Amino acid sequence: MTHRTLAVVSAGLSQPSSTRLLADQLAAATRDELVRRGSEVELHVVDLREYAHDVVNNLLTGFAPAALRQVIDMVTGADGLIAVTPIFSASYNGLFKSFFDVLDKESLVDRPVLIGATGGTARHSLALEHAVRPMFAYLRSVVVPTAVFAAPEDWSDGSADGALRGRIRRAAGELADQIERRPPATGPADPFALTTDFLQMLGRGNDAPVS
């Protein structure tokens, strides 16, 4: 049985948060789909609000405090990512963007990502396509075609069988497809790994060291 890890990042600020609720439903649907196909799934959910100060400190000092470091390693080392943000002023909120700003920009390359968002009215829904998707395009992630937006009426429809449920299922299937195409993740990259040796850097052959 293939072991898969799924990172779920929610940038909701209130508690309880409809952003977190959407993130949980996307996570559950993706997990169920992967399990149905025979994988074993380990789910890690992060509420960024708990790391808001650490994220700002990281922006200012250039390094992640230990607790945030663990979250970053978990997110950048997972097989798939579900990223959900509330829409503020026509875009992702600042916390969501700041979190992705402190990641190494190579760390999500080719990573399957499912994006979701919540907002006060359905008129915000295309922010997913105009703001969130391009950000992950810059990071060279593979964002699945279905992005899931939940407006207040989606929740009042009842989450069990409304249109939202259908979109969640479709998006989860797409994310599972992308995850399954790839070998299991090997964890976060080591920024201190030496990828060259000195003579290559010097542009020489096999000279002996000069002492």
Place this chain on the structure above:
Amino acid sequence: MQFGVFTVGDVTVDPTTGREPTEHERIKAMVAIALKAEEVGLDVFATGEHHNPPFVPSSPTTMMGHIAARTERLLLSTATTLITTNDPVKIAEDYAMLQHLSDGRVDLMMGRGNTGPVYPWFGKDIRAGIPLAIENYDLLHRLWREDVVDWKGKYRTPLQSFTSTPRPLDGVPPFVWHGSIRSPEIAEQAAYYGDGFFANHIFWPKEHTQRMVALYRQRYAHYGHGTADQAIVGLGGQVFMRRNSQDAVREFRPYFDNAPVYGHGPSLEEFTRETPLTVGSPQQVIDRTLGFREYVGDYQRQLFLMDHAGLPLKTVLEQLDLLGEEVVPVLRKEFAALRPAHVPEAPTHASLVAAAGGAKDSTVHAVDDVTGKAPEGATR
């Protein structure tokens, strides 16, 4: 083991008074700190090199020559010498000159500099930072070891039959450290040449230092300079002390909160936990510093940052008294007791001369253009 101080040379407002020192005051303060370092029994004073405000030390060898003339045993070093934007020929000349004037009391630490706009002022590009550091140092290394150099590279005018003068004192180039926070290529460079590696070990978590030093040690052994635990390691550190630790925290907090680099970010308590910064009593500084050895192994040089963030000179000099009188004597004893016999001390001019089989005059005498003859006994 060597102990000392390193200074960035920043001109920063004292947040408790709102007063900003002039460049002149700051330059004189740096000299006063160096003289005090010798007075209280420290071994090393190292100055930064910067070419943009709010920093004053753009001309390190001028300052170091002045300090050398006013001290007897203090070792002068840099933190760091910009190997990217300086011409390696000028570094070879300037530091060999300083080596003669100071009777060998000089070594250098190479660094790249992380301020993008500075590079083009010197005709360079920060995107080539690592290749510049590699090529320039390789040339510098040759200029100090070969009397006549023919050279061609990517980043500088070629050299033909070039002799860098003066030749190194006693025929022995100054020892070189390479400093880097998190570029494994620089640890590799230091290891290749058998030079020292210095981890700045301030403002960043100790894990960076631990990983970089481990890589350097492993590659030092790979290149055959000795065993991994014989590699030459230096660390930075940042402390503020008062006899009573609460007094240290109370007095340092406004400087911390407003400091360049990390100010207005994490709390003093968070930063103390996440980085090697220690604010407290001399005993706390001793305990924390001895702990560095647990994650880098036995090492050769410990430099402390004592004078940044607008701390007034009077306070810095008091800090140096505490460091020299209460902290370093204990650290010397404790580190020496822990260090196995096969782990070397940091190289000095004397030890390098001894290793080279004794001092030799390496003066290169000019050949007479007309007769083609060199003076008797000359090396060319």
